[in-house]
Amino acid sequence: MEHLAQIYFGLFAVIALACATGVLLARHPINAAMALIGLMTSLSGIYAILHAPFLAVLQVLVYAGAIIMLLVFVIMVLGGAKDDHTPRFDLTGLLLLLVPAALVAVLARTFRGQHLSNAASAVRGTVDKTGELLFANSTGYVVLFEAVSLVLLGAVVSAVLLSKRDLDTTKENKA
Amino acid sequence: MNQLHNLLWLLPALPLLGAIVNGALSLAGSGTEKGPSRPLSGFLGTLASGSSFVLALLLALRLHPGEVFTQAPWTWIDAGSFKVSFGFAFDSLTAMMLLFITGIATLIHLYSIGYMSEDRGFARFFSYLNLFLASMIVLVLGSNMLMTFIGWEGVGLCSYLLIGFWHHDHANGDAARKAFLVNRAGDLGFLLGTFALMSLMGSQASLEYSVITAWFRDAAHISLLGTGTGAGLLTAATLLIFLGCTGKSAQIPLLTWLPDAMAGPTPVSALIHAATMVTSGVYLLARLSSVFVLSPLTMSVITGIGIATALWAAIAGLFQNDIKKVLAYSTVSQLGYMFVAAGIGSFDGALFHVFTHAFFKAALFLGAGSVIHAIHGEQDMRRMGGLAKKLPLTFAVMAAGWYAILGLPLGAGFWSKDMILEKAFEHSPLLYAFGLLGAVVTALYMTRLMVLTFFGRSRDEHAAAHAHEAPLTMALPLLVLGLGALTVGFFWAGMIPGMDSFRQMLEPVLGPAQQALAHGGEEHHGSAMLFAAVGTLAALVGASAAWKIWGGNAKAEAVGSSAPKGFGAHWTYLFDYLHALVILPTKALSWIGDKIVQTVVFGGLIALLQFLVELLGEAVRALQRPRLRVNLGVSLAGLVLLIAYFLLGAW
Amino acid sequence: MMGIDALQVQFLALALFGLGLATALTRRNLFFLLMGVEIMLNAANLSFVGFSRTLPGVASNDGLVVPVFVIALAAAEACVGLAMLILVFRTRESLDSDAYSRMKE
Numbered sequence: 001m002e003h004l005a006q007i008y009f010g011l012f013a014v015i016a017l018a019c020a021t022g023v024l025l026a027r028h029p030i031n032a033a034m035a036l037i038g039l040m041t042s043l044s045g046i047y048a049i050l051h052a053p054f055l056a057v058l059q060v061l062v063y064a065g066a067i068i069m070l071l072v073f074v075i076m077v078l079g080g081a082k083d084d085h086t087p088r089f090d091l092t093g094l095l096l097l098l099v100p101a102a103l104v105a106v107l108a109r110t111f112r113g114q115h116l117s118n119a120a121s122a123v124r125g126t127v128d129k130t131g132e133l134l135f136a137n138s139t140g141y142v143v144l145f146e147a148v149s150l151v152l153l154g155a156v157v158s159a160v161l162l163s164k165r166d167l168d169t170t171k172e173n174k175a
Numbered sequence: 176m177n178q179l180h181n182l183l184w185l186l187p188a189l190p191l192l193g194a195i196v197n198g199a200l201s202l203a204g205s206g207t208e209k210g211p212s213r214p215l216s217g218f219l220g221t222l223a224s225g226s227s228f229v230l231a232l233l234l235a236l237r238l239h240p241g242e243v244f245t246q247a248p249w250t251w252i253d254a255g256s257f258k259v260s261f262g263f264a265f266d267s268l269t270a271m272m273l274l275f276i277t278g279i280a281t282l283i284h285l286y287s288i289g290y291m292s293e294d295r296g297f298a299r300f301f302s303y304l305n306l307f308l309a310s311m312i313v314l315v316l317g318s319n320m321l322m323t324f325i326g327w328e329g330v331g332l333c334s335y336l337l338i339g340f341w342h343h344d345h346a347n348g349d350a351a352r353k354a355f356l357v358n359r360a361g362d363l364g365f366l367l368g369t370f371a372l373m374s375l376m377g378s379q380a381s382l383e384y385s386v387i388t389a390w391f392r393d394a395a396h397i398s399l400l401g402t403g404t405g406a407g408l409l410t411a412a413t414l415l416i417f418l419g420c421t422g423k424s425a426q427i428p429l430l431t432w433l434p435d436a437m438a439g440p441t442p443v444s445a446l447i448h449a450a451t452m453v454t455s456g457v458y459l460l461a462r463l464s465s466v467f468v469l470s471p472l473t474m475s476v477i478t479g480i481g482i483a484t485a486l487w488a489a490i491a492g493l494f495q496n497d498i499k500k501v502l503a504y505s506t507v508s509q510l511g512y513m514f515v516a517a518g519i520g521s522f523d524g525a526l527f528h529v530f531t532h533a534f535f536k537a538a539l540f541l542g543a544g545s546v547i548h549a550i551h552g553e554q555d556m557r558r559m560g561g562l563a564k565k566l567p568l569t570f571a572v573m574a575a576g577w578y579a580i581l582g583l584p585l586g587a588g589f590w591s592k593d594m595i596l597e598k599a600f601e602h603s604p605l606l607y608a609f610g611l612l613g614a615v616v617t618a619l620y621m622t623r624l625m626v627l628t629f630f631g632r633s634r635d636e637h638a639a640a641h642a643h644e645a646p647l648t649m650a651l652p653l654l655v656l657g658l659g660a661l662t663v664g665f666f667w668a669g670m671i672p673g674m675d676s677f678r679q680m681l682e683p684v685l686g687p688a689q690q691a692l693a694h695g696g697e698e699h700h701g702s703a704m705l706f707a708a709v710g711t712l713a714a715l716v717g718a719s720a721a722w723k724i725w726g727g728n729a730k731a732e733a734v735g736s737s738a739p740k741g742f743g744a745h746w747t748y749l750f751d752y753l754h755a756l757v758i759l760p761t762k763a764l765s766w767i768g769d770k771i772v773q774t775v776v777f778g779g780l781i782a783l784l785q786f787l788v789e790l791l792g793e794a795v796r797a798l799q800r801p802r803l804r805v806n807l808g809v810s811l812a813g814l815v816l817l818i819a820y821f822l823l824g825a826w
Numbered sequence: 827m828m829g830i831d832a833l834q835v836q837f838l839a840l841a842l843f844g845l846g847l848a849t850a851l852t853r854r855n856l857f858f859l860l861m862g863v864e865i866m867l868n869a870a871n872l873s874f875v876g877f878s879r880t881l882p883g884v885a886s887n888d889g890l891v892v893p894v895f896v897i898a899l900a901a902a903e904a905c906v907g908l909a910m911l912i913l914v915f916r917t918r919e920s921l922d923s924d925a926y927s928r929m930k931e
Contacts (some may be wrong), residue, residue: 005830006830006831009830009834009835013834013838016838016842017838017841017842017845020841020842020845020846020849020865021845023845023849023858023861023862023865024845024848024849024852024853029855029857029858029861032857032858032861033861036861036864036865039842039865039868040868043868043871043872046835046838046872046875047872047875047893049830050830050835050875050876050878050879051879052875052878052889052890052893054890054894055871055875055890055893055894058894058897059871059897062897062898062901063864063868063897063900063901066901067864067900067901067904070904070905070908071857071860071861071904071908074857074908074911074912075857077912078911078912078915078921087854088853088854089852090797090854091793091794091797092797092798092800092802092804092805093804093851093852093853093854094852095794095797095798096804096805096808096851096852097848097851097852098812099808099811099812099815099847099851100844100845100847100848100851101844101848102812102815102819103811103815103818103843103844103847104840104841104843104844106815106818106819106822106823107818107822107840108837108840109822109823110822110823111833111836111837111840114833115833116831116832116833116836116880117832117880118830118832118879118880119879119880119881119882119883119886120882121882121883122878122879122880122881122882122883122886123878123883123884123886123887123890125878125890129890130890130891130894133887133890133891134891134894141891144895145895148895148898148899151898151899151902152898152901152902154902155901155902155903155905155906156905158906158909159905159906159908159909160909162906162909162910162912162913163909163912163913800927801927801928802923802924802927803923803924803926803927804851804852804854804923804924806927807850807851808851811847811851
């Protein structure tokens with residue numbers, strides 16, 4: 001029974017890695033987006049195992065549900081296969097592969113031999129607990145919450161503005 | 176007396192200076208069409224040579240028997256107990272050698288002024304001649320084996336330079352290279368033998384002749400070397416050194432270079448390949464006589480090779496049509512006699528033959544040169560004939576040389592060659608028989624030479640019509656040498672009691688070694704006249720046979736080159752064939768080296784290197800283009816480096 | 827309940843981060859650049875949550891709240907990024923990042 005979590009984690013981890021590799025190697029952006037969904041979902045599963053159920057649901061709702069939908073939408077609009085003739089990997093890309101490789105190597109070197117153990121008294125991220133943390137004065141996340149909402153507003157406005165064809169036409173429309 | 180010691184260094188230095196000056200003259204005049212001043216160059220060269228002769232004479236006159244003048248200007252190697260100095264030693268052996276070397280060299284310098292007068296490389300010739308003389312002097316004057324080796328190599332070098340003097344003809348270059356390389360093979364023996372000797376001497380090892388001689392005469396050491404590994408090593412050492420001698424003195428198996436060396440100008444053949452360089456082998460043997468007498472096997476080998484070479488070369492001389500080639504094989508043959516003498520323990524006898532041979536062979540060569548000069552370069556005897564009337568002086572000198580080499584009564588060769596034959600009989604009658612046979616064949620080929628060249632009707636009218644006698648500079652040396660061929664034998668006229676100043680001179684140096692070998696009691700003094708008679712008879716038999724066969728007939732079949740054909744060619748080139756066989760492994764190895772090692776290994780390495788460099792180049796190129804990803808990547812790379820530094824820097 | 831090995835979670839996060847970075851740098855298509863960034867953000871989230879599990883009591887709060895904000899910001903960033911991509915696509919008509927290498931034009 002105790003090992004069930006281990007099994008599920010392993011399963012989700014493999015799927016996540018496979019999907020990430022799928023994104024790396026996919027030919028068409030749509031295929032990559034599908035793989036990305038898989039990644040989000042499996043990560044959501046892992047959050048759930050890690051005692052963060054609110055986050056797990058939020059991940060599926062926002063990430064898999066909204067962000068990637070947006071991504072797929074734009075891919076379809078622009079025609080992601082427009083530059084299909086560009087090779088997936090060229091010499092520059094292969095050389096640049098050294099950078100993430102170096103980073104992973106360095107960090108893995110640091111992780112080795114470290115001991116992390118789960119704390120028994122770790123908080124479980126349920127909905128009410130998260131809500132309590134977000135809005136309670138003592139924990140100080142309220143300000144951040146308000147700030148994020150402003151950021152979202154700004155993002156929406158700028159996105160609309162950026163994607164306008166011609167700013168003058170809107171003035172003409174108004175006038 | 177002490178001052179004389181300090182003059183020894185001048186003996187090689189004077190000719191060396193002459194070489195340098197003439198070399199400078201040659202270089203300075205290399206741009207002009209006629210070249211540097213011939214009288215100046217010739218005079219300086221001859222002066223250098225002559226002055227060293229005068230100095231040698233002075234020193235020799237002041238030298239008492241048994242005395243040694245030594246001078247060691249500076250030390251060369253100083254490694255603890257092993258010291259080698261740049262030293263000179265002038266004892267009676269050296270004196271004798273130096274006198275005839277410098278004397279004949281000076282005469283040949285004089286001769287060359289006339290012979291090479293038309294040659295553009297006049298100054299260069301004298302430079303090389305002087306350099307040769309300097310090296311030869313160092314060879315005989317050296318007080319240790321290393322100095323002798325320097326001279327050894329020096330004469331080899333000058334031999335190369337002079338054989339290939341007319342380098343525009345590639346065949347001459349080939350001959351010069353052949354001489355150098357065959358000599359080099361012998362040098363390996365010289366060096367290895369020297370090392371073996373040093374290892375024998377153990378902690379008292381020294382290259383100085385005085386030390387070596389003393390060490391090998393010590394009774395305690397001799398008994399040590401009598402048996403076992405000591406004896407084996409001694410035999411090996413002496414055989415190796417003898418190999419070096421065969422190279423320098425053109426004996427079996429390293430004799431193939433001497434006939435080819437006739438490609439050089441005739442004065443070179445006379446000086447180097449008759450009188451001086453080829454005798455260095457005999458000189459070395461005499462110097463190390465105390466060592467060689469301790470190894471009976473080596474002595475037998477020397478005798479065997481000597482007599483075999485003597486006979487082989489004599490027969491080869493019969494097949495040659497080129498006048499110089501005949502004389503070349505004659506030299507090889509006579510050198511064989513010298514080694515026979517050395518092998519049976521008569522070192523002074525060998526050296527006496529060296530001495531007399533130098534005179535009559537030089538006379539013969541210079542005479543041949545005069546003939547060639549007279550008929551404008553023709554060397555094939557089949558195209559000569561009837562020159563006796565046209566070139567009376569040359570004919571007279573060559574007749575004197577002929578008389579001497581045949582060993583006819585009272586000539587120089589009579590005293591030296593007959594003495595060798597006498598001693599050979601004491602050693603073994605069979606050896607004497609072979610020696611006598613050699614004498615007959617010698618008479619045969621020499622008479623053939625004289626007959627074809629000087630007698631009968633002229634076979635090539637055109638050449639003979641313009642024949643003229645030699646100029647004064649050539650005539651004078653010819654005369655002196657011709658006289659010498661008839662008279663120098665009297666330095667050791669064996670049958671006349673008391674006339675053995677030559678032997679007495681060398682007694683202190685060679686005596687102990689020869690006495691060690693003396694059998695004691697087996698003396699055949701009484702029949703000296705008998706030996707002389709038999710020797711003369713043999714020579715006359717050969718001469719008359721030659722006269723019958725070749726005299727009178729004007730054989731005009733001079734077709735093609737003068738090289739021998741048919742059986743004669745096989746006999747002549749026998750040792751060349753053997754050499755080619757020996758070279759085969761080297762050729763195979765070099766082929767392997769070229770095709771396999773060169774192509775595969777190095778080619779592969781270079782291709783690999785090329786590939787790597789190209790890869791690296793492409794990589795750098797890829798990052799050089801202005802690309803979005805590259806910018807991103809490079810800045811992130813910097814970040815990674817920072818992270819790495821902070822995380823891993825603690826290590 | 828025993829649960830999962832906390833270090834393995836971190837390793838997974840590291841691997842995902844590496845893959846995301848590789849995708850972002852290696853692929854020439856601009857979409858993949860954005861997708862790579864998304865993967866990296868997710869990996870960071872995973873790392874946060876992983877660590878929150880190992881910390882006792884109040885300290886584990888951060889690991890639960892911050893990922894919420896990260897998701898929100900990721901959404902904002904994706905939105906703006908895609909809008910810019912559309913804008914820039916109109917001028918150059920190419921999705922190849924190499925076409926955007928020069929500042930001019």
